Amino acid sequence: MALIEQRLEQLGLSLPAQIQPPPGVHLPFAFVQQHGARVLISGHGPLNPDGTLAQPLGKVGRDLTVAQGYEAAQRTGLAILASLQRALGDLDRIKSWTRIFGMVNSAPGFHEHPAVINGFSQLILDLYGRDQGQHTRSAVGMAELPFNIPVEIEGEVLLYA
């Protein structure tokens, strides 16, 4: 088993199935796409193990606490890792994490976006360590997100040549 997959198991974490969008929703794009050493990652949200949208939905600061938002960001990270694993074969092929754009469905007056997106960043640092897992990041407040998900994250990773 690849090293990152072993660490996930040691942390008691598992990767969800591919997203099952709500009925009638058409998503005509790739969840991840490789261009040479770059792998671009579409916006992902938090999923249940079977790929359905994880609850609770809604705005952080109103429908979700910061702790629930943190967990949603971690689940979003697992959904991204699952898409990367499906596209790449195993997660050890990732040489370094690069750009992460963390979007929080924000209640009016909610300003703790970094504390929410830390649920993603900490997961990646736990799995890849500081050298490979280190990334650049924005964590910002959106007016609305699709399906009313609380967190959406897109980004990029680099593969070993």
Added chain:
Amino acid sequence: MALIEQRLEQLGLSLPAQIQPPPGVHLPFAFVQQHGARVLISGHGPLNPDGTLAQPLGKVGRDLTVAQGYEAAQRTGLAILASLQRALGDLDRIKSWTRIFGMVNSAPGFHEHPAVINGFSQLILDLYGRDQGQHTRSAVGMAELPFNIPVEIEGEVLLYA
């Protein structure tokens, strides 16, 4: 005539003139910029054939229906293709579409961003086919967009070496 330009004509679509910003607006940046094989695309909105901002303006889910938002996203795609054509000479130079970031000016409680940005994605897939047109994407809800446009899209394409 280049192949993509032929397909546009077959689909009955034409590319708008360069944006004519509202009076007094200064836009001190490049609409597209080439760096080796990468071409970065600034945020574009929906335009009329003469480059003026297309109507209706406003928020999808309040001032525009989903169908009107879809059409605005398609028009935004045509504006992006027009900028790419001006910069590159012809649109056949594009080897693959990559990152697309689709922003929807969202009414409170509006969550159908994917259905809106599909107006862009479908245009690109119709023109470039599944292999070259396939892209990664986020489709998210903004609080406001410049000039109250309903849709803004930025992204990146790769050229043949």
Added chain:
Amino acid sequence: MALIEQRLEQLGLSLPAQIQPPPGVHLPFAFVQQHGARVLISGHGPLNPDGTLAQPLGKVGRDLTVAQGYEAAQRTGLAILASLQRALGDLDRIKSWTRIFGMVNSAPGFHEHPAVINGFSQLILDLYGRDQGQHTRSAVGMAELPFNIPVEIEGEVLLYA
């Protein structure tokens, strides 16, 4: 002294210290990160010379005028240049500016995002000139930003090989 640092001095501008986040805030990511010739830039906000968050905080169009937003975008540019200088040694290593994503903490109905983010673009054009300083850009309206900062900007630059 490097050329860009000289121009900053001639313009009467100086670079702030690294951000001092509010107490209890953990920011587990890199402010900038180099990958070959690409340097990715995390989301930055406007800072005082000592690295504390610059006042006024809040929404442009309600708590800040467009002129105050413009100044906040300029200060955000100085914070980005400071992070780049710390990572790269000197600012002359930058061959060209590329993608700039300008986020404005927007009051409802505020649509002058380009005029705000021009505070950043003009700074970069003044320092690097039109050839190197030219960039692609989006300037859009966010529902909320971390710590209630009025402007946040992320992006990318390319270094000389």
